[in-house]
Amino acid sequence: MSAMTEQTDPMIAIQGLHKTFTLHTQNGATISALQSLDLTVSGGECVVVRGASGAGKSSLLRCVYGNYRAGGGAIWVRHQGAMVDVAKAEPRTILDMRRTTMGFVSQFLRVIPRIPTLDLVMEPLLTAGRSAEEAREQAGTILTHLNLPQRLWSLAPATFSGGEQQRVNIARAMVWDYPVLLLDEPTASLDRENRAAVVELILAARSRGAAILGVFHDREAGDAVATDTIELRANRLAA
């Protein structure tokens, strides 16, 4: 990898990735979610992952984020200037990568603790060493961009609508300039206006050189941000 020029250096390089699930409730039957997957994403690129429901799109993103352990193959992600294989990395390295390198918007809303919205969105900036004042200003800017009214900022998102919670998730993942972004159907529960606001954020992230791997529920949003697409085929029962 070091022989490549900086411009073509991938941020994500996946080689021969396999992921199989064993269903213990069904006599140990196995589902092959990903088979021999190869994929690279460089800075400024957004690779859109397509495929039917159950094709393995979320599993792929979760493997890259280290939520799911790869069953085989390598998942190289550039972290602080070196390529790290997430498939083999120590849990503490993966946590470190999540702090500074990888941002993730999950398809299903994570349980969000009882922390005010503004604090949740400021947190990644404070972790990265920004001052409270700067963090507050940037968090406010992205929340405003995502049309979250200021009266909600002091409230915990637990009582928010699905679309509002999803926008808090997006704000948290995109407020800090993570070099790698993993986006799993970030626009699924949003109306047209907010989908457009998210598309703008993704295009801005591409412009600043982020490497993005995304799954999009709506074709239009995917087409608007994609520099390349990959199609996954539906899983098969392996045994």
Ligand SMILES: Nc1ncnc2c1ncn2[C@@H]1O[C@H](COP(=O)(O)OP(=O)(O)O)[C@@H](O)[C@H]1O
């Ligand atoms: N934690 C899990 N345990 C067992 N099977 C899983 C798990 N996660 C995903 N799967 C299975 O793997 C396949 C791919 O799922 P997923 O990656 O969520 O697909 P997609 O996001 O493309 O709809 C599906 O058959 C799904 O049921």
Ligand SMILES: [Mg+2]
């Ligand atoms: Mg999915």
